[in-house]
Amino acid sequence: MTGDAGTEAMTGAGHAQLEVRGVTKAFPGCLANDDISFRIEPGEIHALLGENGAGKSTLVKIIYGVLQADQGEVLWDGKPVTIHSPHDAREMGVGLVFQHFSLFETMTVLENIALAMNDVRDMEVLRKQVVEVEKTYGLPLDPDRHVYTLSVGERQRIEIVRCLLQNPKLLILDEPTSVLTPQEVEKLFETLRRLADEGCAILYISHKLHEVKALCQKATVLRGGKVVGGCDPREETAKSMAEMMIGQKLTAPDRGNDRTFGDVRLEVSNLSLASEEQFGTDLKDVNLTVRGGEILGVAGVAGNGQNELFQALAGETEQFAAPDNIKIDGTSVAHFGPRRRRRLGATFVPEERNGHGAVTDMSLAENGFLTAFRRMALTARGLIREVPTRSFADTIIKTFDVRTTGSGAEAGSLSGGNLQKFIVGREILQDPGVLVISQPTWGVDAGAASAIHQALLDLAAKGTAVLVISQDLDEIFAICDQVVVMSEGKMSRSRPMADVSIEEIGLLMGGLHDLDGDATPANDMLATGGRVDQA
Amino acid sequence: MDWIVPFTLTVITASTPLLLAASGELITEKSGVLNLGVEGMMLVGAIAGFAVTATTGSAILGIFASVVAGVLISLIFAFLTLTLMANQVATGLALTIFGVGFSALVGSGFVGFAIDPLPSLSIPGISQIPVIGPILFGQDFLVYFSLLVVFGVGYFLTKTRAGLILKAVGDSHHSANAIGYSVIKIRYLATMFGGAMAGLAGAYLSLSYTPMWAENMTAGRGWIALALVVFATWRPGRLLAGAYMFGLISVMQLHAQGAGIHVPSQFMSMLPYLATVIVLVIISSDRAKIRLNAPACIGQAFRPAH
Numbered sequence: 001m002t003g004d005a006g007t008e009a010m011t012g013a014g015h016a017q018l019e020v021r022g023v024t025k026a027f028p029g030c031l032a033n034d035d036i037s038f039r040i041e042p043g044e045i046h047a048l049l050g051e052n053g054a055g056k057s058t059l060v061k062i063i064y065g066v067l068q069a070d071q072g073e074v075l076w077d078g079k080p081v082t083i084h085s086p087h088d089a090r091e092m093g094v095g096l097v098f099q100h101f102s103l104f105e106t107m108t109v110l111e112n113i114a115l116a117m118n119d120v121r122d123m124e125v126l127r128k129q130v131v132e133v134e135k136t137y138g139l140p141l142d143p144d145r146h147v148y149t150l151s152v153g154e155r156q157r158i159e160i161v162r163c164l165l166q167n168p169k170l171l172i173l174d175e176p177t178s179v180l181t182p183q184e185v186e187k188l189f190e191t192l193r194r195l196a197d198e199g200c201a202i203l204y205i206s207h208k209l210h211e212v213k214a215l216c217q218k219a220t221v222l223r224g225g226k227v228v229g230g231c232d233p234r235e236e237t238a239k240s241m242a243e244m245m246i247g248q249k250l251t252a253p254d255r256g257n258d259r260t261f262g263d264v265r266l267e268v269s270n271l272s273l274a275s276e277e278q279f280g281t282d283l284k285d286v287n288l289t290v291r292g293g294e295i296l297g298v299a300g301v302a303g304n305g306q307n308e309l310f311q312a313l314a315g316e317t318e319q320f321a322a323p324d325n326i327k328i329d330g331t332s333v334a335h336f337g338p339r340r341r342r343r344l345g346a347t348f349v350p351e352e353r354n355g356h357g358a359v360t361d362m363s364l365a366e367n368g369f370l371t372a373f374r375r376m377a378l379t380a381r382g383l384i385r386e387v388p389t390r391s392f393a394d395t396i397i398k399t400f401d402v403r404t405t406g407s408g409a410e411a412g413s414l415s416g417g418n419l420q421k422f423i424v425g426r427e428i429l430q431d432p433g434v435l436v437i438s439q440p441t442w443g444v445d446a447g448a449a450s451a452i453h454q455a456l457l458d459l460a461a462k463g464t465a466v467l468v469i470s471q472d473l474d475e476i477f478a479i480c481d482q483v484v485v486m487s488e489g490k491m492s493r494s495r496p497m498a499d500v501s502i503e504e505i506g507l508l509m510g511g512l513h514d515l516d517g518d519a520t521p522a523n524d525m526l527a528t529g530g531r532v533d534q535a
Numbered sequence: 536m537d538w539i540v541p542f543t544l545t546v547i548t549a550s551t552p553l554l555l556a557a558s559g560e561l562i563t564e565k566s567g568v569l570n571l572g573v574e575g576m577m578l579v580g581a582i583a584g585f586a587v588t589a590t591t592g593s594a595i596l597g598i599f600a601s602v603v604a605g606v607l608i609s610l611i612f613a614f615l616t617l618t619l620m621a622n623q624v625a626t627g628l629a630l631t632i633f634g635v636g637f638s639a640l641v642g643s644g645f646v647g648f649a650i651d652p653l654p655s656l657s658i659p660g661i662s663q664i665p666v667i668g669p670i671l672f673g674q675d676f677l678v679y680f681s682l683l684v685v686f687g688v689g690y691f692l693t694k695t696r697a698g699l700i701l702k703a704v705g706d707s708h709h710s711a712n713a714i715g716y717s718v719i720k721i722r723y724l725a726t727m728f729g730g731a732m733a734g735l736a737g738a739y740l741s742l743s744y745t746p747m748w749a750e751n752m753t754a755g756r757g758w759i760a761l762a763l764v765v766f767a768t769w770r771p772g773r774l775l776a777g778a779y780m781f782g783l784i785s786v787m788q789l790h791a792q793g794a795g796i797h798v799p800s801q802f803m804s805m806l807p808y809l810a811t812v813i814v815l816v817i818i819s820s821d822r823a824k825i826r827l828n829a830p831a832c833i834g835q836a837f838r839p840a841h
Contacts, residue, residue, distance in 0.1 A: 066713065086715030102710040104703050106827050114696070115703050116714045146827070 015078030017042045017201040018063070018170050023072035025058055032058040034225040035072070040170065040218075045192065045202045047212040047233055049245055050222035051445035053415065056205050059222070060172055063203075064096045065089040090118050095163030097173045103147050103155055110143040113162040126165075133164050137191050152301060153184045160191065171195060172203045177211055181301055182473070182506035189215050207245070207446070208474070209238035223247055246446045253453040253478055256461055261481075262292030265465035266313075266346075266434045267327040271334075273312055273319065281305040281489040283312065288484055288494060290434070290465040295456065296494065297480030298469040301509050305489035306469045307351070310438045313467070314348040315341045328434055343374065345433035349423055351442060351469075353416060357423045360412030364404065365393040367411050368426050375430045392429070400425035401451065417448040424452050428459050435459060438469040453479050473502055487511045542790065543670050547678060548744055550782025552577070552736040552753075554681045556760035557767070557774055558688050559732025564764055565692065566725035567705035567832035571627025572612055573733050574757025575634020580605040580737025582638040582645070585748045589648045598677075598738050605734020606727050608634065613726040617719050620836040635751060645748045652746040653677065677739045682775075684732065689771035701725060705830030708837040718837050733757065755804075762811040768818055769828040781807045 016039035025033040033055045040046045050056045061067040063074065065083035073080050076092055083089050089096075103112050110127055117126070130143050139157045147155060156176065163171055173192075177185045192215065196202055206212055212219060213233045221229045221244045229244055242250050266289065273283040283305050290296045300306055311317045312326065315338040319325055323335040328344045338348065350356040358367045369389045373379050378389045393407035400421045404414055411419055420441070427435060440456065441449035457479055460466050470476050476483055476497075483500060485492040485508035492508050556573050563570050570576075583604035588597030612630050615621040653675040656662065662672040692698040701721060704711045708718045740756070741748055759781055766781075767773035788803035 065715070086713075090715075098713055102707075102713040104706040104710055105831065106706055107699075107703070111699055115699060115711075115716075 016040060016075070017044075017077065018203075019075040019078075020059070020063070021073050021075065023059065023062060023069045023074070025055075025062060025067065025069050031225050033062070033069070036222070036225075036227050037072075038220040038227060038230070040201045040203060042169070042201050043196050043199045044218060045196050045204055045216045047216035047219035048203060048205045048222065049207070049209075049212065049219050049241060051207070051245055051447075052417065052443055053224075053445070054222040054245070055225040056222055057174065058225075060096065060174055060203075060205065063089070063172065064094060087118055090116075090166055093167065093169035095166060095168035095171045097156065097159040097163060097171070097176055103158060105148040106146060108144050108146055109141055109150075109158055112147060112158055113143075113165065116162045117165065129165055130161060133161055137161075137164060137194070138187075139191065152303060153180055156180070156188075160188075164195075168200055170201045170203065172205070174205045175207070176204075177206065177208060181509040182502055183510055185211065209233075209241045210474075212241065213238060221245055242446050248447070250446065250450065253450060253457055255457055255479070259293060259461075259481060261294045262463055264289045265292050265329050266290040266436075266467060268313070269325060269327075270322075271312060271325045273308060273317060275305075275308050276311075276317060280308055283308050284489045286489075286491045288467075288491065290467050290482075292433075292463045292465050293460050294482060295460050295466040295468060295480045297476035297483040297497070298467065298486055298491075299473060299476050299483055299505055299509060300471070300486035302471050304486045304509075305491075306438065306471075306486055308489070309486065310348075310350060310436065310469060313436045314338055314350070339374075342371065345375075347371070347427035347430050347432035347435050349427050349435070349437040349440065351438040353419050353423060354412065358411040358419060360410065362411060363393075363408050364397070364402075364411055364414075364422060365390045365407040367422070368393040368396060368407075372426060372430050396422055396425040396429055399429065400455070417444040420444050421448055421452065424455065428455055431462075432459075432464055434465045434467075436467045436469075439471065440468060441470075441472065441475060449475075473505060476505075477502070485509055540666055540669055542786070544673075545786045545789075546779065546782050547670070547674060549786050550779045551678050551681045552739045552744065552756055553760050553763060553781055554685055554775065554778035555677075555739060556733045556736035556757060557763040557778060558681070558684045558771070559729040559736075560760055560764050561767070561769060561771065561774060562688060562691075562701070562732075563725050563729030564833055565705045565769060565830050566701050566722045567708060567830050567835065567837075568613075568616065568722050568726050568729075569623045569627065569834040570609065570612055570630070570726060570729055571624060571761065572608070572630025572634065572757075573729075573760050574753055574755070575631035575637075576605050576608050576730050576733035577737035577740070577753045577757045577760075578634045578638040578751070579608050580734030581741040581752060582642040582737075582748060583734070584738030585648075585650070585741040586641065586645055588650050588742060589645055589748075594651075594653055594742055597742055598735065601734040601738035602731045603734070605730040605732070605737070607730075609726050609730020609733070610723075612730075613723050616836065617722050617726070620838065623834050623836070631757065639750045642748045642750065646750070648748065650742070650746050653743040675743050677735070677743060680735075681739075685771050685775050685778075692771065702830070705832055708832050708835070712837070712839055718839075722837070733760075736760070759807045762808055766807075766811045766814045768814070769830065780810075 019039040021037050023033050023036045036059060048056050058067065062069045065085045065088050074083065081092065104115065110123065110130065113130055114123065114126055127143050134141055139161055141154060141157050141161060176188060180188065192202055204212065204216055213236065216233045219231050219233045220227055223245060228247065231241065233241065239250060268286055268288045271283055271286040275282050281304055286309065288296065298306065298309065315336055318337055319334040323332040326334040328341060328346050331344055333341050333344065354360050359370065369378050369384060372392060376392050378385050378392065390407050396402065397404060397407060402422045402425065403418050414422065424440060440452050444452065456466055456468065468480060480497050482494045483497055483505065484494045485505055487509060488511060556577055560570065560573055580601035584597040584601030587600035588594050608630065612626055615626045616623045655673050655675050658672050662668045692702065700716055704716060704718050704721045712718050737753065740752055763774060763777050763781060766777045784803060784806045788800055791798050791803065792800065
């Protein structure tokens with residue numbers, strides 16, 4: 001297969017593998033792509049940069065045939081083509097690794113691969129091909145395992161293997177590393193570089209600019225649906241590319257010079273908890289403390305118990321048997337529900353904005369009321385005090401620069417980043433003693449993210465204990481004072497941010513619990529080969 | 536012991552409509568669509584089959600008409616829930632209510648009509664063998680067809696690519712759409728198959744089981760078929776066993792009364808539902824098990840995101 005791709009690339013010399021000319025796509029109320037043009041040569045690793053809502057996903061869907069462009073044309077090997085469906089795209093040689101995996105949980109790896117193949121073939125023949133590709137590229141996977149039993153990194157391998165099986169000439173990866181440990185990212189990059197050497201063009205979409213700098217030779221920057229420029233990422237800094245993306249200067253969050261920490265305000269001891277989710281992770285003997293003025297980061301690959309930890313801290317799962325497991329300002333609260341914990345001065349921001357952090361069908365004022373009515377005194381004799389409720393929402397909107405039509409707007413009408421700013425603002429303005437926040441800037445653009453980071457730092461400076469659960473290591477390094485890592489429901493001991501490197505955290509994320517002990521990678525995510533040979 | 540043969544025959548005839556309707560609903564649900572209108576589709580199928588047979592004298596045309604009627608009424612459901620994205624539960628309930636009324640309206644002129652029941656298979660010599668002859672070789676063709684359907688459904692789901700795609704659509708419609716499968720089209724087809732089988736089940740009732748038309752003659756069998764799909768945890772093998780078990784229960788009810796055993800009839804009618812509730816309790820205690828067979832997207836409207 002590799003030979004074919006190579007010769008194809010040779011014969012196509014002179015033409016770009018893919019050229020997009022003047023592509024325009026409008027949705028009701030939004031021009032997602034506005035006259036976009038760019039080209040990718042065979043063997044080139046090309047980055048597509050842009051904030052959420054810049055039009056990257058729409059463009060990818062047009063190239064992959066999921067959507068049709070309103071105007072403009074796509075050239076493949078120098079010839080204009082119309083791509084009616086993903087089937088056509090795959091036939092042409094386009095492979096796509098989806099951002100939110102397009103996998104079927106209850107099916108086996110092999111079935112998942114078969115579903116994304118164009119031509120119906122013998123399952124046994126397919127199995128042999130899968131094993132062969134896995135061996136060639138060092139992507140171990142057992143074809144007969146069910147997807148729901150696999151780690152996120154392994155799931156992504158399925159997507160990559162199923163693209164590779166179709167001898168792609170263009171491989172598109174949409175935010176492929178957001179769920180991987182740094183070591184897994186390095187492994188992925190090796191595979192991608194190898195593919196590029198074989199003549200496969202790669203379109204790499206990411207907002208992780210360090211990675212783009214390490215991997216890509218060219219970049220096209222989108223903003224508001226338009227191409228605003230191109231660059232060679234190797235010659236740019238992450239900061240300069242971020243500024244191109246957002247179109248304004250970026251200021252690093254100000255951590256303040258002397259951080260002083262007070263008494264312990266949030267304490268978790270010996271917390272073990274069986275998950276209520278179907279395929280959740282049980283918490284195993286979790287211990288942590290957060291002092292006043294301190295920001296503790298909880299790092300880890302998604303699905304290692306972070307959701308369960310948040311639910312335990314926020315009181316969504318109560319523990320009547322062991323009230324002392326969680327203490328807020330010295331009061332045992334593990335048997336309290338969210339309301340009684342909030343009464344003690346704790347506030348919480350969950351990961352999911354829609355339906356968990358906010359009720360999308362309700363107005364911003366009503367959403368503000370829902371968590372703040374007690375602390376902000378928004379009720380009187382069981383009735384809602386309309387004026388203070390509205391003015392509380394207005395204060396959030398003003399302080400946190402929420403772009404909206406006003407406090408009467410439905411929460412669901414806001415963009416993800418704006419709604420996140422509103423929710424974070426709602427909890428911060430209640431002046432909490434303890435704030436637990438999960439994925440504070442997930443899916444939020446760089447400008448809003450830096451505003452949220454600054455707000456968290458300012459809050460800590462006032463003496464609040466802040467616990468940040470995040471998958472984004474850049475975020476943890478930017479704002480946290482201490483860090484712990486969650487892996488398979490267990491938690492590493494807390495270490496000062498200044499003492500750890502990104503590699504160490506990566507190893508902990510991969511499940512290596514004792515940094516000081518034996519340093520052999522114990523986790524199968526880091527091992528290569530092995531499993532394929534057995535299969 | 537001479538009660539065995541007639542008893543077994545009645546069990547088979549009681550089970551066949553359940554098996555047909557549940558096999559169709561199994562396919563519908565596997566694609567992620569919950570159609571609670573089985574009872575209504577069966578009634579419409581029953582009256583369509585009966586009316587056409589009674590007017591034309593041809594049972595074949597009647598059966599054909601019942602399948603077409605089942606498909607048409609399931610298309611109403613599909614249009615409302617898949618194209619217009621109405622709530623599936625509410626629409627399914629409405630479909631049943633509609634089916635009850637509509638079949639009664641059309642059927643008012645056919646009450647009291649008599650037709651010949653579907654002919655039974657008769658192989659000279661073999662069908663006359665004591666005990667196994669009448670049981671195995673003396674049924675009408677819908678009985679054999681119902682077995683064929685359930686085996687066909689099993690084969691389709693486990694061995695064919697189309698079956699894999701159908702399960703994929705029911706498991707994660709967004710993933711299926713992203714890979715390039717037409718979720719709505721596949722769900723339309725699955726819903727239509729469910730309608731066809733429910734129509735056929737209705738035809739079996741009005742043409743073979745009791746060759747006559749009576750208002751509401753399905754008497755809750757559509758609901759039992761729905762319960763059966765859950766009882767079988769969406770697996771065709773268990774569906775077959777469950778259909779015959781539920782058939783047996785409903786026949787025992789009659790025979791118990793006939794034999795003067797005083798079990799309240801309400802208790803017997805309750806048994807299929809009770810069994811389903813018990814199965815639901817058991818499977819929800821081991822969610823990993825049900826998860827492998829239950830379609831994850833069942834009852835959810837599919838809106839492609841851009």
